Amino acid sequence: MKILYVDDEPDNLVGFKASLRLDYQILTAVNIPQAISCLDNHPEIKVVFCDQRMPGKTGVDFFEDIRISHPLPVRILLTAYTDVEAIIEAINRGNIFRYVKKPWTEADVISAIEEANKFYMANSMLSVKNDELQRAYDELNKFAYSVSHDIRGPLSGILGAINLAREIDDVEEMKEMLYLMQKSVKKLDTYVLSMHDYYSLQRGELKITEIDFNEIIDELKAIYDVHSKINKVAFKVNVKQDEIFRNDQAPLRLVLNNLLSNAFKYQEKDSKNKSVDLSVDVHNNVATIYVKDTGIGILGSHVGEIFNLFYRSNSLEVGSGFGLYNVKSALLKLNGQIEVNSVLHKGTTFKVTIPSI
Amino acid sequence: MNMEFSFIVIDDSELDCFLARKVIELTEKGVVTRIFQNAQNALDAIAENPVEKGKQPTIILLDIQMPEFNGFQFVEEFEKFPLEVKENYIIIILSILSSARNQNDIYRLLTHGTVNSIIEKPLTRDKLFSFLQQVKPTI
Structure with a gap:
């Protein structure tokens, strides 16, 4: 599991990496541009920690940006300053998942990572399910269209033939029509059978x-x-x-x-x-x-x-x-x-x- | 005055072609009906040998949902013919009208000058007869 830690103080980065490297793969960045390029190169990063006090941009600003550009990683703010304004901003603008106070303890960070991971998994499952639903919905649409043509089509032909049968006296002609009707019925039957194949292929287990x-x-x-x-x-x-x-x-x-x-x-x-x-x-x-x-x-x-x-x-x-x-x-x-x-x-x-x- | 038309039926379903031919025979005695199960072939035949000016116009009964070359494509291509060819034909859309998805598209075809009306399948003598009553005075 890949985690990105962004802090302008190299000592903090080293400390963070040292205590967590056995359990997680820790990537680090000393400034915002480096952090962004790291996110670009490692789309599988699941959690991003960022220090609030960074030169140029605050941690909240950074989170606000990546919320749009890299929405998947879960965002956690690290800060020593616990003023209420910063917390409100972090939640409202940065849409952060957690807030970890500096100096952090290993237990705090690990619990934050584990919770973030669960959240991340739930989110990705949701998007997988959403794609599946969309696909099912698209197929249903095609289905509705096909039902009108491949089921109602032959049916309307058969209905027309039945109407016409009242006016046909010639036996040979009637036989020809029956033959064509039979073909339409067979076509309908094949359609229903294939639909069954289609359904069992989508559902059944190996x-x-x-x-x-x-x-x-x-x-x-x-x-x-x-x-x-x-x-x-x-x-x-x-x-x-x-x-x-x-x-x-x-x-x-x-x-x-x-x-x-x-x-x-x-x-x-x-x-x-x-x-x-x-x-x-x-x-x-x-x-x-x-x-x-x-x-x-x-x-x-x-x-x-x-x-x-x-x-x-x-x-x-x-x-x-x-x-x-x-x-x-x-x-x-x-x-x-x-x-x-x-x-x-x-x-x-x-x-x-x-x-x- | 002789008011007989000739007919072209374009439908990929064999049974529907058979029905159209029979219904036409029973409604208008002694008319010429040509059947095409492929719209492209119908278009080629019209291009090669269009109805001569002054003769009875030809009524085209056109199915919409066909593989390869559908009714929409047929109308689009037909509209490209010169006016002196187009005015000798009347297109009637003959289709099942059920899926909301293309119902609007089908009705939009009526905005083309060559498309006269839409008849819901199956074709019956009554439907064809009332259509013919409606077009005869205009010719």
């Missing part, structure tokens, strides 16, 4: 288990082989795991599932050679996963945004804008990294690395 990639990939292969056959997309899988790998299985599955589902979804419709390649290599406690497709690719200017909540770069396919955001959140939980490489109309490759825990 559940570390041993992971057998062969087992996970076999399950995924069974699911995606169906897509592969129906949409004529070649699906190649390659898993190499000779060592034990430990991490949380649920977010890992989410990552693989989202990347694979995107790889199949965003294929070039009329292309002859459609393929999705999945490879997993576990080596030196790191799993390296590649998901490579021959799809539509991502525009260079959009790549930076694809991991943002509710971002969609493509209008042709139904997407909620949750998928890659959830992937990113899941990787944060797994302590993993993701890189993307994409060429428009050629394909996209995602590279994911996840450490074994």
Whole structure:
């Protein structure tokens, strides 16, 4: 814990440092400019002691300045003069936390430091919580917006279709409309499921288990082989795991599932050679996963945004804008990294690395 | 006097495009309706082949919330066309009106000369019919 002590008498500085150096890291300054530059260079300073009688400025003046420029360190005034005016000023202008009388005793100073530290911690916790709240609030805002589009949008379409159904006599036309209605309902359902993923990623705790990639990939292969056959997309899988790998299985599955589902979804419709390649290599406690497709690719200017909540770069396919955001959140939980490489109309490759825990 | 229009529907949702086409067919027999699921493509098509002067104006049913190129961007770009192109089109905003966040932005679109009115989704025959009643005498 770093503490700054400002006093124009070098003897006092030496004495202060000598008695407290074992418990704390003491920085000293003999004048105000030196004190300010010390605060600039050591933003982690938690407590500032300052003598009231300094040449040029008083301790109160100094505190009044740093209250604005360096608000985090807790301010404690040291003085031999106990006139009421100085005390009032110190409290009102300097907004000090404590007032320690000179000559000080070690017990006084240590108790002041310990109390100041608690105060400092409480303040920083408050600001961390505030940031968290602000982030949650921003996401809620995006949520409200997304709910109107991604839930009310399909609903209004379905409602319109029901209204129209009364006027359609042609069975083929009715079937076509039912098919489109079904797609809208599925989209809604996917949205709700992703919202559930989103929620559990934000809240849940880590559940570390041993992971057998062969087992996970076999399950995924069974699911995606169906897509592969129906949409004529070649699906190649390659898993190499000779060592034990430990991490949380649920977010890992989410990552693989989202990347694979995107790889199949965003294929070039009329292309002859459609393929999705999945490879997993576990080596030196790191799993390296590649998901490579021959799809539509991502525009260079959009790549930076694809991991943002509710971002969609493509209008042709139904997407909620949750998928890659959830992937990113899941990787944060797994302590993993993701890189993307994409060429428009050629394909996209995602590279994911996840450490074994 | 023949008062039929032709229509352009711009909406990223397949179902909404289908609905718009059906509602138009049922309301105005025998009209030409072109569907675009991507607003940029619609804009390009209009730029390449604008409606000729003196012909029936084209009504553009425009969705607002679309990925990549949304309705706001479409109106902004459309406004850049020369007047002799713009005056042959009537834009109707077709949108869900729920989020307070962009409701004001949507109403602000009415300040553009090309944007005639706003219809809340889903489109029905009644809504389209009353709109057509309202614009027909002005042409």
